[in-house]
Amino acid sequence: MEVKGKIYRVAGPVVTIAGIDTKMYDVVKVGHEGLMGEVIKIVGDKSVVQVYEETSGLKPGEPVENTGLPLSVELGPGLLESIYDGIQRPLGVLKEEMGNFIHRGVTADGLDHSKKWDFKACVSPGDSIKPGDMIGSVQETENILHKIFLPPNANEGKIKEIKSGSFTVVDIIGKMEDGTELKLSHKWPVRNPRPVKFKMAPKTPLVTGQRILDTMFPIAKGGTAAIPGPFGSGKTVTQQQLAKWSDANIVVYIGCGERGNEMAEVLNEFPELEDPQTGRPLMERTVLIANTSNMPVAAREASIYTGITIAEYYRDMGYDVALMADSTSRWAEAMREISSRLEEMPGEEGYPAYLSSRLAEFYERAGIVETFNDDVGSITVIGAVSPAGGDISEPVSQGTLRIVKVFWALDSSLSQKRHFPAINWLNSYSLYMDSLSPWYEENIAPDWNDLRGKSMEILQAESELLEIVQLVGSDALPDDQQVTLEVARMLREIYLQQNSFHPVDTYCSFDKQYKLLKGILRYNELAEAALESNVEVSDILHVSSKDELAKLKYEENFDSMIGPVMDQMEKEFSTLGGY
Amino acid sequence: MVKEYKTINQIAGPLIFVEKTEPIGYGEFVHIKLPDGTVKRGEVLDTSDDIVVVQVYEGTSGLNKDCSVIFTGETLKLPASIDLLGRILSGSGEPKDGGPPIVPEKMMDIHGAAMNPYSRDQPEDFIQTGISTIDGTNTLVRGQKLPIFSGSGLPHNEIALQIARQAQVPGSDEKFAVVFAAMGITNEEAQYFMDDFEKTGALERAIVFLNLADDPAVERLITPKMALTAAEYLAYEHNMHVLVILTDITNYCEAMRQMGSAREEVPGRRGYPGYMYTDLAGLYERAGVIKGVKGSVTQIPILSMPGDDITHPIPDLSGYITEGQIVVSRELHRKGIYPPINVLPSLSRLMNAGIGKGKTREDHKAVSDQMYAGYAEGRDLRGLVAIVGKEALSERDKKILEFADLFEDQFVRQGRNENRTIEDTLTVGWNILGSLPKSYLGRIDNKIIDKYYPDKPAEE
């Protein structure tokens, strides 16, 4: 395999090589330092390679080697709690090897090859197994049982030997009759989706603890969502909130071409925070991929694939995985940069013509599935989009919105008013609403869907009324409309606004969401009834329990306080006299 | 490994094409000797067996095919030395102040290397700039990159200088070293900076790189990299806290666009290269704090928004990379308010980490949030008043309207030399919040209100 070729040309991250046979997507080692790259174009006797590391100093004539293998990740126990660059090099190892700044030419295994894991086999010699069948397991973290499979790309057959015991990820734990060695880890080419038995229709929500998402625009486990917005509107904060609080078993967080300090923040916070489901440190369920904006663009392009492949691997074990990609626009731009170096015919705004198919392929890897091991696992994909100038008519936003089922529209006019999350309730949508309704009725409350519908109605009405207010002022509105405006204000300020940085408000359980929403809408009912009996509208608007309700969401013992506040509201209204 | 060639085959814009060379490294630093003996410098942008493309920093004027091209075998380096402090250098690092040549302690590649995200420490040390609209509502912390988005004719330079003069971390007497990089600014603007540096004695702890408007545009592409390399040297080799002021990023980007079109690249939005995001990130991401290292690099890039348009690719891409932005407003400037910072579109994303009990004060966040909300609402109401008149407003609305005026007049407005402590800033904040009844302060905890709400409200 080790035929040597030569560098012919170097232009930024794109290197042309000659004198060596390649296949598309082969990984090659370029130059004296053996920089890792991937063949992305073949022209005549030359191949064009995108190189995952800095190329300065690289010269024509330097040697090139073809590994003959596609870009792959190493899958096995030890992925959790890791932080990788875009090509699965552990950043901690890179730090040990080269200090605080990333220089090039260092290779590092994705998994720790020296750490031993306790493996419990669940099959015995003589058993027939198919690819994707479980052969045993390792307790990876306190809550995650890491299932070991016959890799999907292996052949079916009979087990010759296998034993439980303490092994590293490269030790041989058994053998198949045909001689295939069994290990705790295997490699998988990142650009190929891992196979599943079949996909199913999503029916359960990913519960996020974020009121506007859970109540108004929910995403299903196995679903897809996009969160486009101008800079500073809250994409990263929202994604981090999902990574922290959503009820997934595993979170894969890809910092794709974004800020180093944001990754530092995650690394700082996650080990300290508790998973609300299990009480364990959040980091234990998390895999981080950090290929920041100043790290090589080719590795940025790869980071999305590295992330989704790891997500698929845990899905195959029957877990609910949530994957956040911040930001898919930087991924698209990486494609654009590489494509323009290849002098490809550009499509819209200079993006390559294959942009939308790449986006579609990526989001297609989400879904809830039955695995070959008869488990049900899911991948929920949430992609941030950073449209130029905040204008979503651009190709990445449009290509994404054609595919995803949930659209969380961030709005800079809201973020400038410090209305957070700055998700516009009028433009956003979730196409999962109908398929999730039965779940809410069963698990939250029979009237949940009505409450939600009613609040949306009020918010819609507000937006129409506000146009009139702009012309005549609010005092000129009839009484019932003044009440509508007030209830809408309460919905916005009490319910939709949620401060991610407040220790209590950052996470809101479904139970609390229900009680809070019910409280606001109860005010609406009482107010409407009071108007009927001719109570002065100013009295209705000055009910003081309403203000108490507003501050309640910040209270640690919300549960014991909401009852008395609502009782007080009933009492206040009962004392409001009519004429 | 120095190789000299006289094989220029084409000159186009800032690029020269050299043929029949031995293998030349990508990114290699190049000297071009003119027949009259002058030497220009450049960098390899594209290298192959057949042709090497060199970008000439000083521009190609005066070049012809008789020039000889010398490939140095190395990338461009900054001769780093502690003696750089107090010096004024050209945009490509040559002494410009008549002082002695720099004796390097270390030659540093100006392109820098990406900081390993795993090595980064979370920036959280509050920097007091003495300007309320920054400290109070858009707090800067050590290791942050917080640009000033401005427009032509607005006082961004004054603001930057005021920050450079006043910036300190309260409770520590460490001074910031300042690295100042000018890209394509006018001689007059440069003079303004230099005078101020000299007057205040700041030059002693500053390194200045000057690429002026009449210097070659290509040189602008290396000026900020020189400056950031110097900053990293001071921060990581000499444990200093360094404040880097880069002005004007817009000129830098224009030079990038010019280069792109000279290379006949496929342009991205509005003619700027598709890699502009990555390129700018390569500058801005060089701000930061490293775990276990004492020094830090904080950046205040300044950019003038063409046509005051915040969606223009330059501010837009910058905003996507930096950790917030301070927006200078023409409207406030016209009203005669200095510093004319509009807090609404401004943001400091690292503010939360830098404020609160033990850092600034327990009420900081709440005061800031409340002022924002009030000011935003007040400004909306101004629009309404213009249509329906003040009389149509409710009692509450009138108060809020008045609050917005107080905010601009007392919180935003301050003297050019007025250095407010964070306590001063919060006191001004409470004074104007005191014009609103307590029941309006929905974003502040009752406990905090009881403790800080002033006895006597502010007056207009």
Ligand SMILES: Nc1ncnc2c1ncn2[C@@H]1O[C@H](COP(=O)(O)OP(=O)(O)OP(=O)(O)O)[C@@H](O)[C@H]1O
């Ligand atoms: N839910 C929230 N609660 C409180 N503050 C928020 C919330 N969402 C966003 N913010 C505020 O908005 C700022 C910007 O948010 P964020 O960093 O998520 O923006 P972004 O959309 O990711 O921007 P960029 O595209 O530049 O990365 C945050 O630093 C924070 O101050």
Ligand SMILES: [Mg+2]
């Ligand atoms: Mg972000």
